[in-house]
Amino acid sequence: MATFRLFDLNDAQQRAVRSTEGPLLILAGAGTGKTRVITARVAYLITQGADPSHILAVTFTNKAATEMRERLARILDADAASKVTMSTFHALCLRILRANIDRLGYKNNFSIYDEGDQLGLIRKIITRTSARDERLDPNLAKNLISKAKNNSWKPPENEDTLLGAVFARYQSELKNLNAVDFDDLLALAVRLLNEHPDVRDRWRDRFRYLMVDEFQDTNKLQLELVTLLADERRNVAVVGDDDQSIYGWRGAEVSNILEFEHHFPNPTIVTLEQNYRSTNAILGTASALIGNNPRRRAKKLWSASEGGEKVRLIEAPNDREEAQFVTEEIQRKNFADGDAWENFAVLFRMNAQSRLLEENLRRLNIPYRIVGGKSFFDRREIKDLLAYMNLLVNPEDDASLLRIINTPARGLSAPMVARALEWSVQHKCSLWRALGDREFLAEVSARTASSIRAFVEMVGDYETKLAEPLSNPAALVTKLIGEIGYAAELRRNCKTAEEAALRESNVGDILRDLSLFLGRSTKGLRGFLDEVALDQEREDEEEEEIKSGVTLITMHAAKGLEFKHVYLIGLEEGLLPHERSKAEGSIDEERRLLYVGITRAMRTLTLSYCRNRTKYGSVASCAPSSFIKELAPELLDQIDLEKMLSAPVGEASAKSRFAQMRAALAG
DNA sequence: AATCGTCTGCTTTTT
DNA sequence: GCAGACGATT
Secondary structure: OOOHHHHHHOHHHHEEEEEEEEEEEEEEOOOOOOOHHHHHHHHHHHOOOOOOHHHHHHEOOOOHHHHHHHHHHOOOHHHHHOOOEEEHHHHHHHHHHHHHHHHHHHOOOOOEEEEHHHHHHHHHHHHHHHHOOOOHHHHHHHHHHHHHHHOOOOOOOOOOOOHHHHHHHHHHHHHHHHHEEHHHHHHHHHHHHOOHHHHHHHHHHOOOOEEEOOOOHOHHHHHHHHHHHHHOOOEEEEEHHHOOOOHHOOOOOOHHHHHHHHOOOOOEEEOEEEEEEEHHHHHHHHHHHHOOOOOOOOOHHHHHHOOOEEEEEEEEEEHHHHHHHHHHHHHHHHHHOOOOOHHEEEEEEOOOHHHHHHEEEEEOOOOOOEEEOOOOOOHHHHHHHHHHHHHOOOOHHHOHHHHOOOOOOOEEEEHHHHHHHHHHOOOOOOOHHHHHHHHHHHOHHHHHHHHHHHHHHHHHHHHHHOOOOOOOOHHHHHHHHHHHHHHHHHHHHHHOOOHHHOOOOOHHHHHHHHHHHHHHHHOOHHHHHHHHHOHHHHHHHHHHHHOOOEEEEEEEOOOOEEEEEEOOOEEEEEOOOOOHHHHHHOOOHHHHHHHHHHHOEEEEEEEEEEEEEEEEOOOEEEEEEEHHHHHOOOOOOOOOEHHHOOOOOHHHHHHHHHHHHHHHOOO
16 A cells, blocks of 8 residues: 655645646746655555556656656555556657567568667668768768657658668568667657557557656657547646756657647646756746746746755866866865765766866865766677677677677688678678578688578577477577687687776676576566667766765766755856757757756855966867856855966965875875 | 878767 | 778788
8 A cells, every 4th residue: 555645745745636637738947846746646656546557657767667666666665666657758669669660561570779889880881882972871861861750750751862762671681680679769669659559449448547757858759659548538647847858869859749639639737847957046036037938938036945055156267276276176065065066066067067077076085976978888898798698689680790790700701791791782682691591601702601601501500499389598698608718709809818807797697687687587688689779878987886975977977866065167158058059049058958957956056267278189168158147146155266376375376385295285 | 910100080878 | 189981001
């Protein structure tokens, strides 16, 4: 039975929770207890008699889904909580597709292509398709194709532009490879539900209460999916904040939330405005800024807690001094006030800005963590291993096959692979089929042919064993990487023994993860690969340990997080708002980005900009961001760093001397 | 097949 | 000013 208490919520939150039938729009300003409301509402639905298995809550990230699942488990009994579906859009679509994608002419064991695989395939198609004087940037093509899919545009029938031709071929080739990309997960699920009423009705029957988190970030396809599932019951509760829409460049449509009434007429609308995170100085600054945006749903954040320090605006001579000031002040505050490093975060527009901060933090021996950057799963050895696993599940998966066909080297040279690929295109079959075809083998030398046969036989062997009912995939994969001598391959390819050992232990980590997965799931190797494809967040052991420390993070990645002390650096025209966004006319989104950054702060907020900044290797002078004059002047404390440091006596110089002393002690 | 050098072109990145 | 990609070299 639910143990949550409705009266712990404020009035608006209660209204949101109690509104159980029909469309509901919850406008949840930053820090207004959104996750709490969603979980409370799920619990309330169940106390009102809803079957937990009829409830679906969709989020964007696995992290959010997990957090919600955990919170729900705390206020509901474990059995009921486990029956509620909490899923990302992509995982939900994957589930829908794994059950019935055969209706669209794919096989149910399809592979999921990540952006690397996607890019590889597009590169290949471009070189094969383009005339000599034509050029198309593969990355640009990938982005345009993604945009097209998210808008449900079909590949053009007439291939009269290179891009159109590449798009059409990319799509048909993916299908031949029995693979789908991230966009396809959404697009094909929508198509499946649209074209097959029986499938649609099954899912509609399954999910009778829908909740969507971060609704401002949904794109066209995601809205369509929600609409398709909602049916005439229209039990759709969406939660979001138009002011925090910062993913327009990835296809998110703010209009989904701005025009919610258009998509779901006569909704209940609840606005959450009481903020439990920040001081009124911070909230006032945020409100003043965001008030400059034209198209938005009015809301006024307020906090019950009084006072709070003014927001500081620092003018630094250059980016070096800016970084030095921020890091030394963090050190000083940590020492003077005993604030743990975890309470501090430095937010910026571009990842490149983290470098100077890193250098300074390292110099001062301050622990830090950089959020974002290269993923564990981008590592060579992990991609290789996953490619082998993918191949065992779906041998027609050319991208995986190409990745490992000669890794470790087994006499299957690049020219031979190119010929095989050509042959496979001519015969409209997969690379795997080509390698197993007598006709093709007759075209290559006897030695090459025997190498190919050995490889095909080995993979086929494992594939057969894997398909046996009582097979142990983890043991099989372990045996496979032993048989191919992958450890030796790593040692051969790494400069140092330590690097090889690290990579080897990464391989071990994945194999251990696989065993753990198989222990808790019945979905086998295929299920493991699905989970990995859709959750790239996980970190390895070492990184896990450095979870503590000062956080360096982009404003985009900071959405949803909060920190006691926030430093927002580089508030310069051209950086924030970014030059490119200005050119594209998305200033409003840049303003929202700054708004998101500001509202991360709980107690203190420090903004800074530089008069000069090193850009692309040379120093350029810069103007303060045009957003600065939109902030509330009465809540702002303006400080010129140079003047402050040259002041003969007073607090500032005492602090600076103190910082030097600390630095000496730390060094 | 691997490595070296030159060229290019610079955001943000939930899945 | 640097990383990533690609072509020329051994």
